[in-house]
Amino acid sequence: MANERLTEKKCVPCEGGTEPLQPDRIEELLPQIPGWQVDEHHKQIFRRFEFKGFYKTMAFINAMAWVANQENHHPDFEGGYNFCLVHFSTHAIDGLSENDFICAAKLNALLDE
Numbered sequence: 198m199a200n201e202r203l204t205e206k207k208c209v210p211c212e213g214g215t216e217p218l219q220p221d222r223i224e225e226l227l228p229q230i231p232g233w234q235v236d237e238h239h240k241q242i243f244r245r246f247e248f249k250g251f252y253k254t255m256a257f258i259n260a261m262a263w264v265a266n267q268e269n270h271h272p273d274f275e276g277g278y279n280f281c282l283v284h285f286s287t288h289a290i291d292g293l294s295e296n297d298f299i300c301a302a303k304l305n306a307l308l309d310e
């Protein structure tokens with residue numbers, strides 16, 4: 198679907214039984230989430246965000262927690278003084294679902310880029 202917009206979608210609960218996204222679908226969605234990369238096994242997407250100092254980093258992490266709570270889909274992340282490295286994967290299917298891309302798009306939308 199060429200005109201679908203990830204930022205306008207909502208995550209849907211994923212309980213297993215659904216197929217992980219295949220490489221062609223992943224390539225189709227990636228242009229909507231600039232800055233994100235997919236790991237070599239197509240099991241997770243990740244992006245390193247950088248900020249000007251600890252307060253801005255923590256503001257992002259708190260906003261990310263708000264998005265995750267809204268969507269009931271949660272990132273793994275590590276953070277420090279001026280960075281946050283975020284990973285999304287769908288644990289229930291040990292791979293990527295559209296939920297991962299929706300959350301990534303909503304994190305990108307938090308930033309002035």
Ligand SMILES: C[C@H](O)[C@H](O)[C@H]1CNC2=NC(N)=NC(=O)C2=N1
Pocket residue numbers: 209210211269270271272285286287288289290
């Ligand atoms: C019922 C609910 O959708 C699941 O427990 C959610 C919660 N958050 C989740 N987050 C992530 N990243 N992967 C999951 O499979 C997942 N499962």
